[in-house]
Amino acid sequence: MPPSLEFEGVRRDFGRLQVLRGVSARVASGQLLTVLGANGSGKSTLLRCLAGLLRPRAGRIDYREDGPPLDAEDRRRQVGYVAPDLALYDELTASANRRFFARLRGVGSERGGELLELLEVPPQRPFGLLSSGMRQRVRFAWALLHRPALLLLDEPFQNLDRPGVERVRELLVAHLSTGLAVLASPTPLDLPLPEHALVHLELSR
Amino acid sequence: MPSSTSSFLAETAAVFAKDWRCELRTRAGLNAVGLFAVSTLCVVGLGLGPLGVASSERQAVLPALLWLILLFAASAGLPRAFAHEEETHTATALRLAANPAAVFCGKLLHAGTLLLGIELLVVPLFIAMVQLPVVSPATLVAALAAGGYGLAAGSTLVAAIVSQARGKGTLFAVLAFPILIPLLLLAVELSRAAVAGAPAEGVLQQILLYDGTVTVAGLMLFPAVWNP
Numbered sequence: 001m002p003p004s005l006e007f008e009g010v011r012r013d014f015g016r017l018q019v020l021r022g023v024s025a026r027v028a029s030g031q032l033l034t035v036l037g038a039n040g041s042g043k044s045t046l047l048r049c050l051a052g053l054l055r056p057r058a059g060r061i062d063y064r065e066d067g068p069p070l071d072a073e074d075r076r077r078q079v080g081y082v083a084p085d086l087a088l089y090d091e092l093t094a095s096a097n098r099r100f101f102a103r104l105r106g107v108g109s110e111r112g113g114e115l116l117e118l119l120e121v122p123p124q125r126p127f128g129l130l131s132s133g134m135r136q137r138v139r140f141a142w143a144l145l146h147r148p149a150l151l152l153l154d155e156p157f158q159n160l161d162r163p164g165v166e167r168v169r170e171l172l173v174a175h176l177s178t179g180l181a182v183l184a185s186p187t188p189l190d191l192p193l194p195e196h197a198l199v200h201l202e203l204s205r
Numbered sequence: 206m207p208s209s210t211s212s213f214l215a216e217t218a219a220v221f222a223k224d225w226r227c228e229l230r231t232r233a234g235l236n237a238v239g240l241f242a243v244s245t246l247c248v249v250g251l252g253l254g255p256l257g258v259a260s261s262e263r264q265a266v267l268p269a270l271l272w273l274i275l276l277f278a279a280s281a282g283l284p285r286a287f288a289h290e291e292e293t294h295t296a297t298a299l300r301l302a303a304n305p306a307a308v309f310c311g312k313l314l315h316a317g318t319l320l321l322g323i324e325l326l327v328v329p330l331f332i333a334m335v336q337l338p339v340v341s342p343a344t345l346v347a348a349l350a351a352g353g354y355g356l357a358a359g360s361t362l363v364a365a366i367v368s369q370a371r372g373k374g375t376l377f378a379v380l381a382f383p384i385l386i387p388l389l390l391l392a393v394e395l396s397r398a399a400v401a402g403a404p405a406e407g408v409l410q411q412i413l414l415y416d417g418t419v420t421v422a423g424l425m426l427f428p429a430v431w432n433p
Contacts, residue, residue, distance in 0.1 A: 053297065054433055073432065076301050087294035089223070091230035103219035104302040106212055142298065 002029035003065045003149035003180055005050070010059035012045050019045045022059065025201045027180050029149075032172070032193060035184040037203030043184035044083065046203070047152045050182060052076035065149050075150075080143035082136075083154035090128025094121050094138050098145070105146040115141035119167050132159040140168055144175070151181040157189070213307050220303065220311025224286075225318075234282040238319065242278035242327050249274060250334030257335070267337050268396035272389055274331065275356065278323045283360035284377045286312045287368030296368075305428040309365065313423065316357035324349050340402030344409075348399055351412040352392030358416060359384045362423040365430050388415050 005027045012020040019042040027033040035043050048054040050061060052072035062069045063079075070078060088097040098112030116123050119137040121130070127138060136159050143151060151172070157165050173192060175181060183189070191198070228234055249270050258266050290296040299308060328349060332339065339345050363384055367376040391412045398405030 051301065052433075053300065076432075077304075079301070081297075081301055083297075085294050086297050088298055089227055089295055090293065091227040092223070096226065100219055100223045101298070101302050104216050104299075104307075106215070 001064070001066050003063075004028050005033075005061075005063045005150060005180060005182070007050065007061045008059060010046065010049055010056045010061065012042070012049060012054060012056050020049070020056070020203075023201070023203065024059075025199060027182065027199055029178070029180050030176055031180050031197050031199050032176060032191070033180075033182045033199045033201060034189065034191075035182060035201045035203060036188060037184075037186065038205055039186055041203040041205045043186070043203060044154050047081070047083065047154050047182060047184055050075070050150075051079050051081045051152050053081075063150060078146075078148055078150065080146070080148035080151045081154075082139045082143045082152070082156050084158055086139055086142075088127045088135075088138060088142060090126060093124050093126050094130065094141075095123035097127055097138070098123075098141065101142060101145055107146050111147075112141060112145050115144055118171070120163070133161055133164055136160055137164055137167070140171065144171065149179040151175055151179065153181060153183040155185055156183060157185075213304060213310075216303050216307035217310040217314065220299075220308055221314040221318075224311065224315040228315075228319075234285060234319075238278050238282040238323060239326070241281040242274065242323055245274045245277045246327055246330055246334070250331065253335055263335075263337070264397055264400045267335055268400055269393045270335075271328065271331050271337075271396060272352070272393050274327055275320075275323060275353070276385070276389060278327065279320055279356055279360060280381075282319055283316050283357065284364050284367070284381075286316060286361055286364040288364065291368050300431065305431045306424055308431065309361070309423055309427040312365075313358055313361045313420070316361045317354055320353045320357045324353055337400065339400055341399045343399075344402075344405060345396060345399035347409055348392055348395035348412075351409060351416060352388065352395065355388040355392070355412060355416045355419060356385065358419040358423060359388060362419055362426070365423070365427050369430060384419070388412065391415065 008024045009022045010020055010024070011022050023046055025033055035046060037043050045054060049056045052075040055072065063075055064070065065078065092100065094116055098116060099109045102109040102112050119141055121134055121137050121141065127135065130138065156168060160168060169192060172181065176193070176197060290299060331337065360381065363377055363381045366380060370376050391408055395405050395408045395412060398408065
């Protein structure tokens, strides 16, 4: 059974601040859900809820790969997640970070090596000494390390130069041949995808 | 089941190795721990000297001072176990990639080996500086091993709880006090027995019971604390 994601009536607040007010959408395998909205409209909060990093106050999130819906803990371990505030270990090189997370994920470290090479990241430079664009490339390699079926991308092209954007687009298109993705961005993006592969959701403050 | 067990062990070993690799790169924690250990050791050792405590009181006072030095040194390094991950935003990557129990066990192993290092540095110097006669070295080793593990486990548990809170330093002290004091009293008692050569199986059993309880409590509580 191909992976699918459906969420309905997802609500989340932070004290008195109501951020998500009953958000719903459905994405099938091979599709990309683009979540558009101004700053502060709740795009990142929605992605964190989908990743299992935040608990919604109400609503239902149904993500399944080849069986019953995964609970928040299983979703956390399965999804690939890229976000501006996601950091790896500054003290470790890109390569050492890759080896560490490959061991945690139970995958061979050669996969991470291929991704770093594809994204042209200097493997022996500590994460803390990489430029912001290179860090973003490492985040992508990190998110794709375990070949997740669901990719959650929060402003994925932030700080990337033109070659970086091209590489990431290629990886995203390749990912959608078997999986699905949710991409949050404050502005519409020009993505090389057919219309039937795109699902749109607009959030407002 | 065997594959999930081996995966758990591999994740634990990965977190442990990563913590030590990061520690050795920056040495921030090691330097703080070493500084605290050596400075408190010097204050106590040079302040008392071999004749600073009346011989009738040596057996009662010196083991307590030894555990105070160990507590101060550990306090400089152990509370940072989880707070550093939150402050540098690496906790999110760790949450997404690792089993919470494996994270706890990896951090506990790191804290335990750090404390073992502190003990290896401090205890021989302390014994030499204050000329503490130890009648039963095996009992002292048992006290240091069981008490040191308990100190590491209790500190790791409290560090995990306070990592999600504001005012981490103050909260650590407030929470650590009731959790660590019973252990320290038992460890001092067992160390006194080692110095005097008195039997102390009962005290050792109580420390081991404490160690087991704190470890199980940590494994049970940590996923609830760590996960959103």
